[in-house]
Amino acid sequence: MKEFAAFVRKEFRHILRDKRTMLIVLIMPVVQMILFGYAVRTEIEHARVDIVGDVSDPEVRRIVDRIDNNRYLDINEILPSSGLIASSFEKNKADVAICFGQDFGERLRKTGRGSVKIVGDGSDPNSAQMIVNYVMGVLQGEQADISAELSGEDGTAAFSPSVQLMYNPAMKSAYNFVPGVMGLILMIICSMMTSVSIVREKETGTMELLLVSPVRPMWIIVSKVLPYLLVSTINFITILVLSRYMMGVPLRGSLLLLSGVAVLFVVTSLSLGLLISVVASTQKSALLLSGMGLMMPTVLLSGIIFPCENMPGILQCLSHLIPAKWFIIMVKKIMIQGAGFPYIVKEFSILAGMTAFLLAVSVKKFRIRL
Amino acid sequence: MENVIEIHGLTKKFGDFTAVDNISFNVRKGEIFGFLGANGAGKTTAMRILCGLSIPTSGGGTVAGYDIVREPEKIKRHIGYMSQKFSLYSDLKVWENIRLFGGIYGLSDKQIASRTEEMLSGLGMEEVRNSFVSSLPLGWKQKLSFSIAMIHDPRIVFLDEPTGGVDPETRRRFWELIYEATSKGVTVFVTTHYMDEAEYCDRVSIMVDGRIEALDSPGELKRIYGVSDMDAVFRMLAGKARREE
Numbered sequence: 001m002k003e004f005a006a007f008v009r010k011e012f013r014h015i016l017r018d019k020r021t022m023l024i025v026l027i028m029p030v031v032q033m034i035l036f037g038y039a040v041r042t043e044i045e046h047a048r049v050d051i052v053g054d055v056s057d058p059e060v061r062r063i064v065d066r067i068d069n070n071r072y073l074d075i076n077e078i079l080p081s082s083g084l085i086a087s088s089f090e091k092n093k094a095d096v097a098i099c100f101g102q103d104f105g106e107r108l109r110k111t112g113r114g115s116v117k118i119v120g121d122g123s124d125p126n127s128a129q130m131i132v133n134y135v136m137g138v139l140q141g142e143q144a145d146i147s148a149e150l151s152g153e154d155g156t157a158a159f160s161p162s163v164q165l166m167y168n169p170a171m172k173s174a175y176n177f178v179p180g181v182m183g184l185i186l187m188i189i190c191s192m193m194t195s196v197s198i199v200r201e202k203e204t205g206t207m208e209l210l211l212v213s214p215v216r217p218m219w220i221i222v223s224k225v226l227p228y229l230l231v232s233t234i235n236f237i238t239i240l241v242l243s244r245y246m247m248g249v250p251l252r253g254s255l256l257l258l259s260g261v262a263v264l265f266v267v268t269s270l271s272l273g274l275l276i277s278v279v280a281s282t283q284k285s286a287l288l289l290s291g292m293g294l295m296m297p298t299v300l301l302s303g304i305i306f307p308c309e310n311m312p313g314i315l316q317c318l319s320h321l322i323p324a325k326w327f328i329i330m331v332k333k334i335m336i337q338g339a340g341f342p343y344i345v346k347e348f349s350i351l352a353g354m355t356a357f358l359l360a361v362s363v364k365k366f367r368i369r370l
Numbered sequence: 371m372e373n374v375i376e377i378h379g380l381t382k383k384f385g386d387f388t389a390v391d392n393i394s395f396n397v398r399k400g401e402i403f404g405f406l407g408a409n410g411a412g413k414t415t416a417m418r419i420l421c422g423l424s425i426p427t428s429g430g431g432t433v434a435g436y437d438i439v440r441e442p443e444k445i446k447r448h449i450g451y452m453s454q455k456f457s458l459y460s461d462l463k464v465w466e467n468i469r470l471f472g473g474i475y476g477l478s479d480k481q482i483a484s485r486t487e488e489m490l491s492g493l494g495m496e497e498v499r500n501s502f503v504s505s506l507p508l509g510w511k512q513k514l515s516f517s518i519a520m521i522h523d524p525r526i527v528f529l530d531e532p533t534g535g536v537d538p539e540t541r542r543r544f545w546e547l548i549y550e551a552t553s554k555g556v557t558v559f560v561t562t563h564y565m566d567e568a569e570y571c572d573r574v575s576i577m578v579d580g581r582i583e584a585l586d587s588p589g590e591l592k593r594i595y596g597v598s599d600m601d602a603v604f605r606m607l608a609g610k611a612r613r614e615e
Contacts, residue, residue, distance in 0.1 A: 006473025010462065017461045205455030212421045212451040212528075213474045214443060 003215050007223035014197065015227050022231075025193065029185045029235045033242045036177040047131045048076040050088050053100030059108055060100050063142050067098075070138060082119075089121045096120050096131045098139075108146065178243040179331035180304030183324040185239065186262065187298055189232045190269030191276065192290040198224055198277035199286040221366065225270050236262055243335075252338030258331065261348065265327040268355040272323075274362035298324045326351040372399045374526055374557045375420065377438075379429035382415050389415040391580035392429065397526075402548060402558045404568050404588075407577030408608045413561050414530065416577070420559070421528055422446050434525045447475075450519035454531035454561075458515055460504035464495065467503055468518060475522035489517045509540035516547055520556070527551065529560040538566060545570050565601040574600070576607045583607045 015022055049067055053060050055078055068075045076094045079085065085097045101107070101115030108114035118135050120128035201207040210220055236259075243249040251258070272294060280286035298304075301311075301318060302325040311319065319325055326347045333339040333347075341348075375397035382390040390412045397403045407413040418424040420433050422442030430439050434448040458467045465486055472482035490496045493513055503511060512532060519527055529548075533541045541564065548558055548570075560571070568574050568588060575585040584591060584607055591603050 003474050003476060006470055009473075010459065010466075010470050013462055013466065014459070204460075205453050205457035206459060208423075208453050208455075209451065209457050210474070211423055212446055212449070213471075214446045214476070215474055 004219045008226055011223050011227045029238045032181045046074050047095045049073050050076050050079050050094040050097040052079045052082045057105040059105030085119055175336050178249045179328045182239050183328045185235050186232050186266055187269045190266050191273035191294055193228050194273035195276035195286045195290055196283050199280050199283050232266055251335050253334035258334045261330045268323045271358040271362045278365045302328055323354050374399045375433050377431035380426050381428045383427045388580055393582045400552055400555050401572040404571030404574035405561045411577040412580040413577050448525050450524035450527035452515050452519040452529050452532050454534055458503050463500055463502055465499045471518045471521050509536050526557045531561055568600040578607055578611050
C-alpha cells in the first residue's frame with residue numbers, strides 16, 4: 001500500500017507540474033461549450049422582424065401582436081415601404097421582414113387569400129433559412145385560426161399542418177451538443193491522456209525501471225489512471241454547471257444516475273487508452289491513434305454532429321460500435337427527457353458489455369507486454 | 371567464493387530467432403562482471419531474463435539465490451537496475467525521485483529520510499536537492515541514477531550501458547562509485563560499449579551471436595589473444611559475428 005501511495009503521489013506531481021497541459025484540459029470543456037453554444041449556432045433566438053404594411057388593418061395587427069408575443073421573435077420596426085428592407089438588413093438591424101399586401105385583411109376575409117411575403121437575409125443562408133421557416137410556422141398558425149373563424153360552425157376549414165417539437169420547441173441545439181461535448185471530453189481526457197502518459201514512460205525508459213521494481217503492474221496502471229479520473233470528474237461538473245446556467249439545458253433526470261453512466265463511460269475510455277498504450281511505442285503515435293482512431297469516428301459517427309438516423313446503412317452499423325454513441329443517447333434521455341434507469345437498460349447493457357470486453361482485452365495485452 | 375548468479379544452458383527464442391543460445395556462467399559475490407557484446411548479440415535479452423523481466427525458453431539458474439523461472443518477483447526485491455537510457459523522472463525534483471524509489475522498494479519514511487541525506491552528501495549534491503532532475507548535467511544524473519538503483523541495498527546491481535554519452539573523465543568518476551559499492555560487497559553486472567570500461571572489470575564475458583565466446587579477466591584475455599588492449603580482443607571476437615544487427 002505504501003508503494004502504491006508513492007506512485008499516486010508521483011502521478012499527481014506529473015500532471016500538476018505540466019501546467020500547460022493541465023490548463024488545456026481544464027479549459028477545454030469551457031471552450032467547447034462556448035464554441036458549440038455560440039459559434040456553431042443552429043437555433044433561433046430573438047430574431048428581429050421588420051414589418052411592411054398597414055398596421056391599422058386589424059388582421060395585420062393581430063399577426064404582428066402574435067409575433068411580438070413569440071419568445072423567439074422580436075418586432076424591430078414598422079417600415080413604410082419594402083424598399084427600406086435592404087438598408088435595414090445592411091445595417092444589421094433586422095434578420096427578416098414580413099410584407100403584407102394591400103388591403104390584406106379585407107382581401108383575406110372576402111377571397112380567403114391574403115398575400116404575404118417573407119424576406120430573409122440571405123447573407124447568412126443557414127440562419128436565414130431557419131428563421132424564415134420559423135416565421136412561416138407562426139404565420140401558418142395564424143392562418144389556421146383565421147380560417148377556422150371564417151368557416152365557422154361547419155368545421156370544414158382549410159387545414160394547415162402544425163408541427164410542434166416536444167422538449168425542444170425552438171430546436172435548441174444545446175440539447176444536442178451538451179451530451180455530445182460531455183462524451184467527447186471524457187473520451188479525450190481518459191483515453192488520450194492516459195495512453196500518452198503510459199507511453200511517455202516507455203519512451204523515457206522509466207517504465208523499465210518500474211517493471212524491474214517489485215511493484216505489481218496492476219498498481220502501476222491504477223495509479224496512472226487515478227489522477228485522470230479526478231480531472232474528468234472536474235470536467236463533468238464543469239460541463240453540467242455550464243449547461244445549466246449558461247445554456248439553460250435542464251437536468252430533468254437523476255444526477256446520481258447520470259454520474260453512474262458517466263463512470264461507466266470513463267472506464268470504457270480508460271480501457272481504450274490502455275489498449276492504445278500497449279500498441280503505441282511513441283507519444284506521437286499514441287496521440288495519432290487516439291486522435292484519428294478514436295476522436296474522429298466519435299465526432300463523426302456518434303451523432304454529435306450528424307444524426308445517426310440519416311446515415312447510410314453501413315455507417316449506421318459502424319456507429320453501433322462507437323461507445324460514445326450509447327453514452328450520448330443515455331445522457332440525452334436522462335438530462336432532457338428525465339428518463340429513469342428502466343428506460344436506458346438497453347444502452348446501459350450494450351455499453352457495459354463493450355467495457356467489459358475492452359477492459360479484459362487491454363489488461364491481458366498489457367500483461368503480455370510486461 | 372560464493373556465487374550470486376549461476377546460469378546454465380540459458381536459451382531464449384523469439385520464433386525462429388535464437389536471441390540467447392545456451393549460455394552458462396557464474397558471477398561471484400562482490401565482483402564487477404562486464405557483459406560485453408556487439409549490438410544484437412543478445413546481451414540485453416539475457417540481462418532482461420536475469421532481472422526477472424522475461425522467462426527463458428529453456429535452461430535456468432539463480433540470481434541472488436532465487437530461481438529465475440519460478441521466483442522472478444523475489445529477484446526484483448534484491449536487485450538494483452539502471453538502464454542505458456537515463457531514467458529518472460525529469461519533471462520531479464531530486465529529492466522527489468529519491469523518495470519515489472524509496473517508496474517503491476518499501477522503505478519507511480525514516481529510512482528514506484536518512485538515505486536521502488546520506489546519498490546527497492555522498493554525491494556532493496546537497497545544493498541541488500530541490501532542483502528538477504532535468505536541469506542537472508548528464509554525468510550528475512547518471513551518478514544519481516546509480517545511487518537510486520542502490521537505495522534498497524540490493525545484492526546485485528545491473529547496469530545497462532550506464533555511462534552512454536559522457537566523456538572519459540566523467541566515466542572514470544562514475545566508476546569510482548562502482549568501486550565504492552563493490553567494496554561494500556555489492557556485485558556489479560555491467561554492459562558497456564566502452565573498452566576502457568571493460569578494463570575496469572574483474573572479469574569480462576564477450577557475447578557473439580547469442581553465445582558467450584570468451585570469459586575471463588581482462589588481463590588473461592589480452593594474454594590469450596596476444597594483444598595489448600581490450601579493444602583489440604573485442605574486435606577479434608566480434609568480427610566473427612555472422613548475425614546482422
